[in-house]
Amino acid sequence: MVVDNSKHASSFRDPSGYIFTEEGVIKRAIFPIYFKQYNALTTSGFFDSLFKNKLLIPHSEITNAVDKIVIQPENISFITYPYEWSFNMYKEAALLTLKLQKYSLEKGFTLKDATAFNVAFHEGKAIFIDTLSFDFYQENTPWRAYKQFITHFLAPLVLAHYHGAQSLKLMSNFIDGIPIKMLASMLPFKTKMNPFLYSNIHLLAKFEDKHNEDYKGESKASVLSKKGQLNIIQSLYDYIKKLTLKEHSEWGNYYDKTNYSNDAFVQKSAIIDTWIENIKAKTLIDVGGNDGTFVRKINTNLEQALVCDIDNNAVDFNYKTIKENKESFITPFVLDVLNPSAAIGFQNTERDSFINRMKDFAPDVTLALAVIHHMSLSGNVTFDMSAKFFASFSKHLVIEFPKRNDSWVQRLLNSKVDFKDHFNWYALENFETAYTTYFEVIEKKPIANSERVMYLLKPKHVK
Amino acid sequence: MHFLYFDPGLGAMIVQAIVAAVAGVVLFSKGLMYKIKTLLGFSKNQEDDMFDDIEIKDQDTENK
Numbered sequence: 050m051v052v053d054n055s056k057h058a059s060s061f062r063d064p065s066g067y068i069f070t071e072e073g074v075i076k077r078a079i080f081p082i083y084f085k086q087y088n089a090l091t092t093s094g095f096f097d098s099l100f101k102n103k104l105l106i107p108h109s110e111i112t113n114a115v116d117k118i119v120i121q122p123e124n125i126s127f128i129t130y131p132y133e134w135s136f137n138m139y140k141e142a143a144l145l146t147l148k149l150q151k152y153s154l155e156k157g158f159t160l161k162d163a164t165a166f167n168v169a170f171h172e173g174k175a176i177f178i179d180t181l182s183f184d185f186y187q188e189n190t191p192w193r194a195y196k197q198f199i200t201h202f203l204a205p206l207v208l209a210h211y212h213g214a215q216s217l218k219l220m221s222n223f224i225d226g227i228p229i230k231m232l233a234s235m236l237p238f239k240t241k242m243n244p245f246l247y248s249n250i251h252l253l254a255k256f257e258d259k260h261n262e263d264y265k266g267e268s269k270a271s272v273l274s275k276k277g278q279l280n281i282i283q284s285l286y287d288y289i290k291k292l293t294l295k296e297h298s299e300w301g302n303y304y305d306k307t308n309y310s311n312d313a314f315v316q317k318s319a320i321i322d323t324w325i326e327n328i329k330a331k332t333l334i335d336v337g338g339n340d341g342t343f344v345r346k347i348n349t350n351l352e353q354a355l356v357c358d359i360d361n362n363a364v365d366f367n368y369k370t371i372k373e374n375k376e377s378f379i380t381p382f383v384l385d386v387l388n389p390s391a392a393i394g395f396q397n398t399e400r401d402s403f404i405n406r407m408k409d410f411a412p413d414v415t416l417a418l419a420v421i422h423h424m425s426l427s428g429n430v431t432f433d434m435s436a437k438f439f440a441s442f443s444k445h446l447v448i449e450f451p452k453r454n455d456s457w458v459q460r461l462l463n464s465k466v467d468f469k470d471h472f473n474w475y476a477l478e479n480f481e482t483a484y485t486t487y488f489e490v491i492e493k494k495p496i497a498n499s500e501r502v503m504y505l506l507k508p509k510h511v512k
Numbered sequence: 513m514h515f516l517y518f519d520p521g522l523g524a525m526i527v528q529a530i531v532a533a534v535a536g537v538v539l540f541s542k543g544l545m546y547k548i549k550t551l552l553g554f555s556k557n558q559e560d561d562m563f564d565d566i567e568i569k570d571q572d573t574e575n576k
Contacts, residue, residue, distance in 0.1 A: 094570075098568070098569075098570050099568070102568055102569065104568065137562065140563065141563060144563055144566075147566060148566050148567075148568055149568075151566050151567075151568075152568040191525045191526075191528040191529070192528065193520040193525075194520070195520070195524055195525075195528055195531075196520060196521040196524035197520075199524075244534050244537070244538055245534070245535070245538060247534075248527075248530060248531045248534040248535070249531055252527055252530060252531070253523070253524060253527050253531070255523075256523030256524065256526055256527040257521050257522075257523035257524060257527075258523070259523060260521075260522040260523035260526065261522075261523065271525050271526040271528065271529055272529070273528050273529055273532060274532075277528070277529065277532030277533070277536070278528070278532065280532050280535040280536045280539055281528060281531055281532050281535050282566075283535070283539060283566065284534075284535035284538055284539055286566045287539075287542075290561075290563055369562065372562055
């Protein structure tokens with residue numbers, strides 16, 4: 050038997066086709082079982098209309114044979130997963146799925162699945178990436194993907210509304226959506242008084258519980274008019290569109306709270322700007338990039354900038370700015386650098402780890418601004434460990450080191466109380482010793498009138 | 513025709529009739545409230561939403 054390693058590890062559920070990589074390019078093979086749907090979607094202009102509206106990833110047909118059609122979708126250079134989205138990113142992905150289902154129904158099609166992993170963020174927008182998710186609609190049948198939509202989209206969003214944006218992280222454990230019974234149990238009692246939440250969550254949980262032992266399929270298949278299904282879709286859309294977080298964004302005035310004088314701030318962004326220009330960087334990742342402020346100060350034209358932060362609100366703020374400015378080069382996502390997204394799913398290969406995705410993305414430069422003191426003092430990560438981490442995926446590293454006397458460092462140190470002396474190693478000399486083991490220093494610049502020093506570093510193994 | 517590669521949930525299929533009925537009532541009453549408010553002049557100006565409507569336009573989006 051020939052083992053085909055090119056097949057993508059996440060592409061095994063849907064028998065309509067599969068994704069594979071050929072010479073580094075992502076392609077999709079379609080089997081005869083899906084030819085009828087594919088041809089109908091193509092000739093009716095359904096695909097075209099979605100391409101033009103930037104709702105479905107565009108593809109071109111590479112080969113068309115009797116046993117297999119191969120298409121090549123537009124490349125998305127960095128995939129983010131649902132558990133890395135901010136609240137409003139999650140909302141956009143949910144609304145996109147509903148939009149597509151409504152449009153499908155109007156055109157005689159339906160989405161046969163509704164997993165959150167069918168959506169990616171591309172050029173500043175949510176985009177549907179599973180081209181083979183569309184099937185023919187059969188009159189008066191309910192939506193097969195309804196439960197999946199609830200567990201993948203409504204569940205995390207409603208939990209985030211009641212319990213905070215951190216609930217969205219639950220998706221990293223429940224790869225096929227949040228279990229409906231658990232979801233119902235986690236919601237406050239008053240949600241039972243809300244007709245929308247009662248019917249879509251509590252009643253659904255009851256029905257699922259009641260019918261889960263019907264192995265013989267004795268219960269009758271149900272009937273639902275198209276109008277009825279459209280009502281469900283529209284009410285889900287209306288509810289999700291209005292959904293908000295109760296918590297306040299901490300980041301709105303973040304840069305007012307820091308110990309930067311306006312002058313130091315300008316100086317810091319000027320240093321970054323010059324270095325980015327000198328090394329001719331086109332792609333970057335800003336680790337701990339808050340709301341993307343410093344990335345937006347870069348004058349060089351970047352092809353893509355990943356901006357991640359541990360704080361969902363900061364990422365959300367960044368995402369809103371992207372929407373307002375209609376920017377297409379920034380990809381924001383939520384990431385805890387002390388616990389980056391792991392590889393999950395069958396054989397731990399369906400959803401890739403952050404580290405692996407970074408190695409593939411291979412950014413020209415990594416920015417680590419005002420992040421080393423958090424890693425060292427809050428996370429107890431030694432300089433040697435963080436240097437090794439950054440060196441593993443960066444072609445260049447721009448790192449900012451706040452010295453011991455910096456007020457923020459002092460604050461973190463004071464919070465350690467008796468344990469404070471343990472952190473005597475947090476000093477500029479030790480930082481330089483550890484980092485020069487892995488990097489060569491290209492440039493070093495102190496920021497005037499501050500306790501901070503900027504470094505431009507290059508890993509020693511990169512020639 | 514249908515590829516049963518994941519379990520749609522039997523309860524979830526049956527419950528949709530009820531969910532749709534509830535949604536119908538909710539949508540109808542909201543529409544009615546909106547009309548009444550507009551008539552009485554209470555209606556707010558359309559907020560500047562971050563997300564647009566559910567409708568997808570056919571073809572005519574070249575100039576977007």
